[in-house]
Each structure stands twice: as C-alpha cells, then as structure tokens.
Amino acid sequence: MKRKRIMMSSIAVGAAGAAAASVMVLKDRDKRERLFSTYTDWKQKVTDKFNSNNSLPVDKAGIPDPQDEADNKMVSEGAQFGVQYYNEHKQEPK
Known part of the structure; x- marks a missing residue:
C-alpha cells in the first residue's frame, strides 16, 4: 500500500512539474514560436521520409x-x- 502511494505521489509531482514547465515555455512568445517551428520542421521531415518511398512500410503488408x-x-x-x-x-x- 505504501509503495502504491509513493508511486502515485511521484506521478502527481511529475505531472505538476511538466505542467509548470509547459506554462513557462508557452508563456513567452519567442519560445512558443520556436517550439511550434521545431514541431513543424520535425513533422515535415517525418512526412517527407515516408513519402520518399511513396508509401508507408505498412502498405506492403498483405501483398x-x-x-x-x-x-x-x-x-x-x-x-x-x-x-x-x-x-x-x-x-x-x-
């Protein structure tokens, strides 16, 4: 029972820390724009990687x-x- 309580407390503290960090990052306009730009670049790279093969690896399944x-x-x-x-x-x- 004690182990379960410690684990739940750790998860709660971690979630609170992540929420506080995201508020601090998203509050500043420059950081928010940089984060969004990084996300967009990463998403484009992943999309381009799969589109360079003209199909996802899963498309080959069953054929x-x-x-x-x-x-x-x-x-x-x-x-x-x-x-x-x-x-x-x-x-x-x-």
Missing part, C-alpha cells in the same frame, strides 16, 4: 512479392519459432 527473397525467408523462418518454442517448452516430453 507478398514472390521476387522478394529476404521477405519470403523472414516469413518462412518466423513461422517456425512458435512451433519450436511450443515443442521445447510447452509440450510434454515423450
């Missing part, structure tokens, strides 16, 4: 390419791990 040997090998090996783990750890030895 296997038979010529992509590395992807096919990864998929075939991945299916074996679960079976091997089950055989070694879960199944009763004979």
